[in-house]
Amino acid sequence: MQVLFINNNGGGFADYLDVAEHTTIGKFFADKMPHESSSNYLIRVNRQPVANDYVLQPGDRVTFTPTKIEGAVCRVA
Amino acid sequence: MPRHQYDRHALCCAYQIQDTLRQSHLALLQDHARWAVPVMQQFTQLVRTSALLARAVSRSPTSRTARMVDQRLVHQLRSTTRDMQTLEHQLTTDSCPPIPPLRDLLGELDQIESEFGGWIYDHLAKELSTTTEPISLEGIALGPFKIRLRLGQTITHLLGRLCWVQALEPNPATGNSEVTHPHVSGEAVCVGDAGPDLIRALRSGRVCDFFLLIRGVLENYNPNSPYVRLDEWSGEPCSDCGQSTHEDNRSSCEACDRSVCDECISSCPHCDKTICFGCVTQCRSCEQTSCAQCLAPCASCGDQVCADCLDNDLCPTCLENQHDDDDDINNESTNDTQESPEEENATA
Numbered sequence: 001m002q003v004l005f006i007n008n009n010g011g012g013f014a015d016y017l018d019v020a021e022h023t024t025i026g027k028f029f030a031d032k033m034p035h036e037s038s039s040n041y042l043i044r045v046n047r048q049p050v051a052n053d054y055v056l057q058p059g060d061r062v063t064f065t066p067t068k069i070e071g072a073v074c075r076v077a
Numbered sequence: 078m079p080r081h082q083y084d085r086h087a088l089c090c091a092y093q094i095q096d097t098l099r100q101s102h103l104a105l106l107q108d109h110a111r112w113a114v115p116v117m118q119q120f121t122q123l124v125r126t127s128a129l130l131a132r133a134v135s136r137s138p139t140s141r142t143a144r145m146v147d148q149r150l151v152h153q154l155r156s157t158t159r160d161m162q163t164l165e166h167q168l169t170t171d172s173c174p175p176i177p178p179l180r181d182l183l184g185e186l187d188q189i190e191s192e193f194g195g196w197i198y199d200h201l202a203k204e205l206s207t208t209t210e211p212i213s214l215e216g217i218a219l220g221p222f223k224i225r226l227r228l229g230q231t232i233t234h235l236l237g238r239l240c241w242v243q244a245l246e247p248n249p250a251t252g253n254s255e256v257t258h259p260h261v262s263g264e265a266v267c268v269g270d271a272g273p274d275l276i277r278a279l280r281s282g283r284v285c286d287f288f289l290l291i292r293g294v295l296e297n298y299n300p301n302s303p304y305v306r307l308d309e310w311s312g313e314p315c316s317d318c319g320q321s322t323h324e325d326n327r328s329s330c331e332a333c334d335r336s337v338c339d340e341c342i343s344s345c346p347h348c349d350k351t352i353c354f355g356c357v358t359q360c361r362s363c364e365q366t367s368c369a370q371c372l373a374p375c376a377s378c379g380d381q382v383c384a385d386c387l388d389n390d391l392c393p394t395c396l397e398n399q400h401d402d403d404d405d406i407n408n409e410s411t412n413d414t415q416e417s418p419e420e421e422n423a424t425a
Contacts, residue, residue: 014281047184047188065290067297069269070301071269
């Protein structure tokens with residue numbers, strides 16, 4: 001099955017991806033963001049927060065948005 | 078706000094977002110066409126060079142000219158390949174995502190409602206805004222912030238023209254009232270590395286993700302690159318350089334009583350008093366720094382000199398001059414004394 005995956009920590013990557021049946025959102029996060037902690041992300045499925053054991057459905061819209069973003073002083077070139 | 082009350086308002090906003098995306102996509106496609114022109118010109122050049130090579134080979138396959146044109150062709154091919162790769166990278170990273178349907182844009186507004194508790198669309202200003210919860214960083218309350226997104230103009234990498242962050246209960250840095258957050262100055266937020274994500278979210282019409290990312294910047298502190306450091310937030314501004322400084326890193330000048338930071342403080346080597354750079358003065362003789370109180374005027378020339386250099390109320394230069402004068406007088410006196418026997422003889 002396919003889900004729309006939007007990663008707001010990868011230059012705004014958005015694409016339809018094939019995922020196995022019965023994949024939970026927790027496993028999907030671990031697969032896609034192996035070096036990241038889910039506590040540092042807003043994880044939404046179809047614009048709603050979901051539990052870690054939510055099972056992805058065909059056509060789901062999954063977004064990972066970082067919550068810890070480092071700002072900086074703007075320097076005009 | 079219940080959905081049925083803002084449907085018309087939401088539609089108006091969604092239409093405006095869609096219109097903004099169309100404008101931006103058009104501008105982006107025009108940019109792509111413009112960036113491709115130099116590469117196309119290189120292709121034309123390649124065609125010319127290959128025709129030249131064919132002519133040179135037909136005249137004399139082993140000639141020096143044929144070899145030179147062949148080398149030029151290889152050089153141009155390498156250069157064109159490199160520029161094509163660069164162009165491909167530019168077009169890919171700055172690509173045009175499809176314009177979302179109104180239904181999706183209304184979904185974005187619904188999501189802003191659930192994530193932030195509401196949004197406001199100013200039809201005349203073409204501005205969509207939402208408000209964060211009160212933000213505290215390292216124990217410093219900065220209050221809630223209103224994130225304002227200007228619609229109706231092309232989305233470019235210049236985020237400062239599109240987005241403003243307004244402190245609703247400002248607690249600015251003591252030394253700079255424009256800085257209402259370590260990463261906000263004059264309502265412009267500096268987003269650090271989040272820039273490409275924000276632009277991509279906007280170009281895709283994902284306005285909720287845009288607001289969430291800005292909130293992510295506001296809820297975090299990067300001590301390596303703030304406008305004002307949080308540990309200096311409520312400090313007093315240094316009277317000398319203006320830098321906001323924490324109480325522990327501040328001293329009071331014993332000469333003028335002004336409060337200055339550790340970078341702008343010095344001490345008098347004569348009396349050990351703490352003095353600011355504004356009160357530091359210099360001995361005109363030995364040029365050592367000192368406070369004004371440890372200097373005294375030379376009784377002869379009036380120059381301010383330190384106690385070490387002052388002798389009999391005179392600076393070393395004047396003292397030397399006085400000694401020279403004294404020597405001259407003594408010499409004259411000695412001469413006078415020596416001349417006396419001769420004068421006596423002459424008289425005799």
